Amino acid sequence: MPSKQPQASLFQVYLRLRPPLAQKVDESDRFLAVEPPEASQNESDIVAPVPTHITLEPPTDSRKRAVEKFGFTKVFEETSSQLDIFHDTGMESLVRGVLKEGRDGLVATLGVTGSGKSHTILGSKSERGITQMALDVIFRSLEPTVKTEDGSISPMMLASLAAADASEAQLFSAHTFLEAVYGDPNSDRGRSSRAQTPMSPSRAHTPLTVRSPNTLYTLDELPGYGTPRLPPFPPQEGLPKANPNLQSSPIRKDRFGLSPPSSEPFGRKPYGSLHPLPYTRPNMYEERLAKSRLYVFKEPTPALAFPRRQPRERPVVSPRLPDVSHLTIDLNSNSDYVVLVSMYEVYNDRIFDLLSPSIVPGQGNTMSRGANPQKDRRRHLLFKPTEGSPDRKVVAGLRKIACSTYEEALAILDVGLTERKVTGTGSNSVSSRSHGFFCLEVKKQVHKRHGETNWVGNTLTVVDLAGSERARNAKTAGATLAEAGKINESLMYLGQCLQMQSSVQDGAKTALVPFRQCKLTELLFSNSFPSSNQMSRGHHPQKAIMVVTADPWGDFNATSQILRYSALAREVTVPRVPSLTGSIVSTTSSHHRSISGRASPNYASAEELERAAAEINRLNNDCHSIAIRLAEEEIARSEVEFRLKAAEERCVMIEQEVREECWAEMDDMMEEERRRWQKAWDEQLGHHDEHVDKKIELVSRGFSIYEDPEQSSNDRVEELENENEQLRRRLATLEREMNSQSPTRKPRAKHTSPNKPSNLLSRESDIENALQRMNQLHLTDSMFTPSSPTSPGKKPRKISTRKWDLAPESDI
Numbered sequence: 039m040p041s042k043q044p045q046a047s048l049f050q051v052y053l054r055l056r057p058p059l060a061q062k063v064d065e066s067d068r069f070l071a072v073e074p075p076e077a078s079q080n081e082s083d084i085v086a087p088v089p090t091h092i093t094l095e096p097p098t099d100s101r102k103r104a105v106e107k108f109g110f111t112k113v114f115e116e117t118s119s120q121l122d123i124f125h126d127t128g129m130e131s132l133v134r135g136v137l138k139e140g141r142d143g144l145v146a147t148l149g150v151t152g153s154g155k156s157h158t159i160l161g162s163k164s165e166r167g168i169t170q171m172a173l174d175v176i177f178r179s180l181e182p183t184v185k186t187e188d189g190s191i192s193p194m195m196l197a198s199l200a201a202a203d204a205s206e207a208q209l210f211s212a213h214t215f216l217e218a219v220y221g222d223p224n225s226d227r228g229r230s231s232r233a234q235t236p237m238s239p240s241r242a243h244t245p246l247t248v249r250s251p252n253t254l255y256t257l258d259e260l261p262g263y264g265t266p267r268l269p270p271f272p273p274q275e276g277l278p279k280a281n282p283n284l285q286s287s288p289i290r291k292d293r294f295g296l297s298p299p300s301s302e303p304f305g306r307k308p309y310g311s312l313h314p315l316p317y318t319r320p321n322m323y324e325e326r327l328a329k330s331r332l333y334v335f336k337e338p339t340p341a342l343a344f345p346r347r348q349p350r351e352r353p354v355v356s357p358r359l360p361d362v363s364h365l366t367i368d369l370n371s372n373s374d375y376v377v378l379v380s381m382y383e384v385y386n387d388r389i390f391d392l393l394s395p396s397i398v399p400g401q402g403n404t405m406s407r408g409a410n411p412q413k414d415r416r417r418h419l420l421f422k423p424t425e426g427s428p429d430r431k432v433v434a435g436l437r438k439i440a441c442s443t444y445e446e447a448l449a450i451l452d453v454g455l456t457e458r459k460v461t462g463t464g465s466n467s468v469s470s471r472s473h474g475f476f477c478l479e480v481k482k483q484v485h486k487r488h489g490e491t492n493w494v495g496n497t498l499t500v501v502d503l504a505g506s507e508r509a510r511n512a513k514t515a516g517a518t519l520a521e522a523g524k525i526n527e528s529l530m531y532l533g534q535c536l537q538m539q540s541s542v543q544d545g546a547k548t549a550l551v552p553f554r555q556c557k558l559t560e561l562l563f564s565n566s567f568p569s570s571n572q573m574s575r576g577h578h579p580q581k582a583i584m585v586v587t588a589d590p591w592g593d594f595n596a597t598s599q600i601l602r603y604s605a606l607a608r609e610v611t612v613p614r615v616p617s618l619t620g621s622i623v624s625t626t627s628s629h630h631r632s633i634s635g636r637a638s639p640n641y642a643s644a645e646e647l648e649r650a651a652a653e654i655n656r657l658n659n660d661c662h663s664i665a666i667r668l669a670e671e672e673i674a675r676s677e678v679e680f681r682l683k684a685a686e687e688r689c690v691m692i693e694q695e696v697r698e699e700c701w702a703e704m705d706d707m708m709e710e711e712r713r714r715w716q717k718a719w720d721e722q723l724g725h726h727d728e729h730v731d732k733k734i735e736l737v738s739r740g741f742s743i744y745e746d747p748e749q750s751s752n753d754r755v756e757e758l759e760n761e762n763e764q765l766r767r768r769l770a771t772l773e774r775e776m777n778s779q780s781p782t783r784k785p786r787a788k789h790t791s792p793n794k795p796s797n798l799l800s801r802e803s804d805i806e807n808a809l810q811r812m813n814q815l816h817l818t819d820s821m822f823t824p825s826s827p828t829s830p831g832k833k834p835r836k837i838s839t840r841k842w843d844l845a846p847e848s849d850i
């Protein structure tokens with residue numbers, strides 16, 4: 039089975055076997071065997087042949103008998119080191135493509151969970167991964183190119199970069215960014231003017247805002263001018279020790295030893311540490327001076343906000359091994375280069391920036407940490423062609439950090455990795471729950487004819503894919519199970535694309551790689567195909583490497599599935615079982631021959647026996663081909679089972695989504711219903727009030743006051759008072775008369791009384807009459823008593839509405 043030509047594939051596919059983690063393993067449990075490399079036919083070949091094939095033997099307890107053989111560009115055995123992987127996968131040529139050939143590079147790892155993908159990409163505490171090695175080669179190669187004397191990246195340069203492509207508006211220098219993340223304990227730049235208090239645990243995660251480097255600067259703030267600034271970030275001494283309890287999420291940094299050595303600063307010098315002539319090229323200095331006098335840089339970008347982290351304890355020395363100092367690429371030393379680092383993850387088929395997490399006010403934690411994927415409120419990004427790159431798709435709106443040193447780039451990588459979703463599962467204690475993308479963009483400044491400058495660049499993307507896993511093994515549930523469903527689904531689409539890639543190689547020209555099915559395959563394959571537009575702009579289609587990782591003692595079914603998807607070639611064989619009939623026939627015939635020494639007429643002739651043996655052979659062959667067909671069917675069946683599983687997981691996802699939607703809809707309906715009831719209630723209340731008002735009006739109308747057309751009471755009172763006065767006067771006159779008359783004269787008796795004289799008596803009776811009359815005329819409250827219904831002649835007395843309202847009920 040010849041291995042496919044690597045150049046012909048979109049991805050060169052390598053297989054790396056993971057060494058056993060346990061001290062002792064049972065060799066009989068191993069199901070992967072590396073085929074010894076075939077010796078080269080060409081004697082002049084000086085390169086030693088490398089293993090390219092592997093056989094997958096089903097475990098003894100499996101009902102499957104088919105032995106599958108897979109072909110790869112190269113198979114790395116368990117003893118292979120990280121440097122072997124870097125060298126022999128052609129990572130150097132990928133870096134060269136980015137730095138010199140106008141070609142994007144992509145390296146990805148694919149495998150079952152726990153098979154060593156992250157180990158290959160990021161290394162361990164003692165060994166670097168291919169990402170760090172690639173970074174090292176890039177920064178070493180850029181060393182002889184134009185640099186400021188302090189090695190920092192000027193805000194001017196960043197402004198010029200941002201101006202070159204609107205999609206790169208979120209540009210920050212590593213110093214600014216790291217200051218926002220960890221804070222510069224010796225500087226109060228970017229903070230409020232309040233004096234710095236020691237970092238308490240509660241402050242450790244305070245979102246911090248730092249001014250963007252592209253905002254306005256005064257002359258004083260420019261590098262090389264004004265008062266000297268404080269030392270670069272972050273002097274480690276004197277910082278309060280990190281509280282280990284504060285680490286809210288699994289931290290990858292410590293695991294991979296990514297942190298820069300504590301003795302070395304991240305940047306050489308911040309742009310605040312001063313040099314009168316930071317640039318070696320005088321014309322650039324002049325240009326910068328002239329522009330800075332205007333106090334104006336490009337469009338201001340939003341301020342940089344990041345949940346504050348405590349600087350964690352760093353290992354004394356970060357791994358510098360394997361050493362790749364011998365791998366440098368010659369570049370034009372007169373050119374300006376800037377390395378931009380960005381990171382994003384594909385989580386639940388959406389792209390999220392790992393360097394601009396959403397901030398929960400007062401919490402300092404990111405929304406990305408929510409366990410429920412439905413609650414992920416981060417803003418997702420789009421993968422599309424932009425103004426600056428119309429010929430290829432890029433993730434638009436990513437935050438990009440300009441790094442001037444290897445250490446700075448590592449620190450940024452560390453920040454992004456901490457944001458990435460990892461969870462402990464039954465299969466791996468720090469299992470990646472998203473596909474992580476780490477992008478290294480090298481931008482080169484090109485000078486056009488009329489003094490204009492532009493930036494061109496290419497990107498090296500390192501992808502740590504999440505591992506496929508079986509829910510049964512990983513013992514996941516709920517949101518983690520749903521995540522696994524999405525991971526498996528995207529990996530299934532990736533598998534389909536890789537299989538199609540093999541078909542294209544096999545000559546099936548009609549076979550199209552269906553990479554638009556999900557975000558992951560779109561990101562991996564979109565830029566792999568050449569377009570005429572791209573070529574005219576000096577871009578080449580990306581070069582891609584896939585490192586498939588496998589654990590020879592791991593999950594047989596999951597591993598065989600991954601190998602089937604990713605292998606460049608596959609062959610199925612069924613081992614021949616020694617034929618029982620044949621052996622009986624051969625033993626019987628030889629036995630008889632040996633006993634008798636001559637042919638017996640009682641036994642079948644040798645001819646017949648041979649015919650029978652031939653028949654048996656034919657049947658054996660038939661059996662064998664049927665067994666192969668059966669094996670193929672079994673493989674097809676397991677593939678269908680896998681798809682079924684993925685479909686089931688998708689169903690779980692959809693069910694969860696539908697449930698969420700139903701809940702949301704239900705909430706909306708309840709809210710709507712509540713509002714409807716509230717409105718009806720308010721209306722009812724309104725009607726009720728109106729009704730009561732109307733009733734009151736009616737009642738008050740019933741008591742409407744009629745003006746008495748006859749004499750008013752006041753007139754009557756006045757009249758009676760006058761009469762009263764007259765009577766008083768008359769009484770007084772009579773009294774005077776009575777007093778002036780002789781007491782001897784007998785008064786005229788009207789009413790005779792035996793004891794009193796008649797005149798006197800009449801006078802007294804007059805007085806009494808007058809008094810009685812006065813009493814009758816005396817006005818009392820009775821004038822307000824309602825008229826008796828029995829007196830028809832009387833009209834209803836008027837009573838005011840106010841009186842009606844205020845009078846006690848009994849009165850009314």
Ligand SMILES: Nc1ncnc2c1ncn2[C@@H]1O[C@H](COP(=O)(O)OP(=O)(O)OP(=O)(O)O)[C@@H](O)[C@H]1O
Pocket residue numbers: 055056057059149150151152153154155156157158162466468469470503504505506587
């Ligand atoms: N080549 C190797 N040499 C030594 N140890 C290894 C190697 N590959 C993997 N390991 C170890 O195996 C464990 C699991 O590896 P790793 O986390 O890289 O798996 P993974 O494929 O990235 O898993 P996941 O998909 O769940 O993130 C780690 O402890 C890692 O250090």
